[in-house]
Amino acid sequence: MTQTSSLHAVAGHNATPDLRSWLRQLAANDRLAVARDGVALIDELAAVAKVLERDSAVLFPQPGQHAIPVVANIFADRSWVADSLGVPTDQLLTRFQDAVRHPLPWIEVNEAPAQQVIHRDVDLLKQLPIPKHNEHDSGPYITAALLIARNPVTGIQNVSIHRCQVSGPDRIGVLLLPRHTLHYFKMAEQAGQALEIALVIGVHPACILASQAIAAVDEDEMEIAGALLGHPIEMVKCRTNAVRVPAHAEIVIEGRILPRVREPEGPFGEFPQYYGPRADREVIQVDAITHRANPIFHTIVGGGMEHLVLGEIPREATLLEHLQRSFSSVRDVRLTRGGVCRYHLVVKIDKTNNGEPKNIIMGAFGGHYDVKQVVIVDMDVDIDDPHEIEWAIATRFQADRDLLVVSGAQGSKLDPSSDGGISAKMGLDATKPIEAEPMVFKRIHVHGLEDVDLSRALQSDPKAALAGILSA
Incomplete structure (x- = not known):
């Protein structure tokens, strides 16, 4: 090449x-x-x-x-x-x-x-x-x-x-x-x-x-x-x-x-x-x-x-437009790569009501029949980072309270797990409860993290410094 x-x-x-x-x-x-x-x-x-x-x-x-x-x-x-x-x-x-x-x-x-x-x-x-x-x-x-x-x-x-x-x-x-x-x-x-x-x-x-x-x-x-x-x-x-x-x-x-x-x-x-x-x-x-x-x-x-990216952006924009018509709290959306940029949607919201995420989930299912999983997250979650999304599910989601399942809905005929295009839909509310005490869901943060300059904080010759410490 x-x-x-x-x-x-x-x-x-x-x-x-x-x-x-x-x-x-x-x-x-x-x-x-x-x-x-x-x-x-x-x-x-x-x-x-x-x-x-x-x-x-x-x-x-x-x-x-x-x-x-x-x-x-x-x-x-x-x-x-x-x-x-x-x-x-x-x-x-x-x-x-x-x-x-x-x-x-x-x-x-x-x-x-x-x-x-x-x-x-x-x-x-x-x-x-x-x-x-x-x-x-x-x-x-x-x-x-x-x-x-x-x-x-x-x-x-x-x-x-x-x-x-x-x-x-x-x-x-x-x-x-x-x-x-x-x-x-x-x-x-x-x-x-x-x-x-x-x-x-x-x-x-x-x-x-x-x-x-x-x-x-x-x-x-x-x-x-x-x-x-x-x-x-x-x-x-x-x-x-x-x-x-x-x-x-x-x-x-x-x-x-x-x-x-x-x-x-x-x-x-x-x-x-x-x-x-x-x-x-x-x-x-x-x-x-x-x-x-x-x-x-x-x-x-x-x-x-290329196949995934070309389908991702237009669908995201259209789904965002669809959701924002009904839900003023919706700020951004992503169709995830792991969800083949079609099936799994993440929605970032500025939450104002505990019932809101489930309504948004149902609205997303109506936005396009390909969508089979929706995760709703708060404003502090980076929806471009799959680890952040998984972290939100791990720490803000309880299946008996925050899970919504719809059976027998239209889905993608190209999804091999569907029954000829008949699919189940799953929504996960991975947001903080409105009434939660501030420190319960307060994310940890090291003060001064954003100000660290590694060129000043680290030794320019780490081998020499390490040799001196280990030989002592």
Whole structure:
């Protein structure tokens, strides 16, 4: 592996925020590694990306001898997400909340870099460098594509991400969970029609983040992306259907989800760190591929750090917005890494009433069906530190008094412990009682701790000092 600050693959500055502008920023901050040419698309590329997932993005110039480079790990931490939006980390959720509250409509253009090259005779694996990621994945998967679909009646668009298995030269198996894309598809299927869609690969991080917002049906996530960036996203009409896609994308796959057609898809390594099972799923018929003259293919290793981080921030912001509408005491939230950034939520509150935490727990369960465990903590607990959260549970929680369990609720179908998506929910009130005497829950603290200067407090030559003491 080598590091670089200037890459031929991302050369040529473009003032419009896109994937390349983010890669240039990563390179300038020594966060972008470059692999040797020829790393295999099957398994090896994902293995290299996995090793680097907490430290560095990685660009693969000629993976599997393919002319199109692949990039992975564009986010290794929530601080990277903040950097991509130009805000401090502690203002990240506030920025996302504001974008959801004040979406910015996109504008349509007639020409786009995303359509510089057009393939109407499609062969996915020959024309695109699509990797296989986890060991038992059923084959190559497109994992970082925005799936953009239009409401068949109103034309309003929805943006989301789905796992997409390459099943043939022009055929893709897609998992549609019970969300807005599936709602649109069922509308089209009931009318006996295919649902026109596009898979958009290689966009600015703001577009990917916006796609994960827990928005209402018929709220276009590209308007949230525009608000995140502070200016409208430029969109262009697809060449073979009516879907509008980001004009500065790297690659666009145009197609239709076919009515009354289901074919085997899976297994695939998912965010819970298990394989999503093989089953008959919906099918995309690909009609065309368009891309830049020299495109870059973005991939996300299934279940890896990038997968978790990209889902974490938008869900946190949306859950925080949801809870703060009803509970003025809620100050912050985190979806924990151990809870795969989906299932376990920690909520920090400025508690004013002993019954408040249980109400907040129930509100959190209603915020998103994926949430299966909620821990409520006080203001003095660092919710970015899992040890602090466990400490709060250990010292402020009693199961017979502070535990709330809900059986038979809707959960995640990708949770292998659920019964086909039917799940139990658990809430833990790990807060101090309002009436507790101050010293009962007073955290210990060493006076002067914050003022210690180790350069002055410690010997500059500890071996010499230790030798003198031990020889005495």
